[in-house]
Amino acid sequence: MEVKLWNDKRERDMYENFAELYAIIKTTEKLEKAYVRDLVSSADYETECLKLIAQFxxxxxFLRDVVPSVERFAETYKMDCPAALNRLIVSGVPATVEHRTASMLLRRRGVSPALRSVGISDEVGWGIVPPDFEGRIKVKDWILRLSKMGAADELTEQQSRQLHFDLESSYTAFMAALPNAGS
Known part of the structure; x- marks a missing residue:
């Protein structure tokens, strides 16, 4: 007896897309572990990670109506992929870019040490604030903007003031969101 996994082309396409999403998440998890274990070069890691992030x-x-929550998708299919979910959903950039940018940020004039507490250096995780937390969005925007700058590039005085303001306001909001922040 033949068992059909789908009833029509639309349903078949949906399951194929689920398989693609599953594969991207699992591959990203393996790539993250390989990078942490120094089994892949930084250059190869960054190239492949950027490709996976773009595909994701x-x-x-494309799947937003069918898969409104990738975290729930991973939970449903019993995927234990915390590094992949962090890289694909939270960070959105390869670790090499994230760490390089964090280092650059800390060396640029006008950058407050509060950046570390906002979560860029992973001292404090983003898991306690929602994905649409304004501070997270501002910091991510600055990370992406600064990652495009060369090592010798300088922020203008206006950019420096704006970055400082964004970091301070994000830091304040982040600290207020911490459990027992007032204790």
Whole structure:
């Protein structure tokens, strides 16, 4: 007896897309572990991670009506992929870019040490604030903007003031969101 996994082309396409999403998440998890264990070069890691992030964003946009929560998708299919979910959903950039940018940020004039507490250096995780937390969005925007700058590039006085303001306001909001922040 033949068992059909789908009833029509639309359903078949949906399951194929689920398989693609599953594969991207699992592959990202393996890549993250390989990078942490120094089994892949930084250059190769960054290239492949950027590719996976782009594929993930494209597929997530395409599946947003069917898969409104990738975290729930991972939970449903019993995927234990915390590094991949962090990289694909929370960070959105390879660890090499994230760490390089964090280092650059800390060396640039006008950058407050509060950046570390906002979560860029992973001293404090983003898991306690929602994904749409304004501070997270501001910091991520600055990370992406600064990652495009060369090592010798300088922020203008206006950019420096804006970055400082964004970091201070994000830090304040982040600290207020911490459990027992007032204790």
């Amino acid at each position: 964003k494209n597929l997530s946009t």
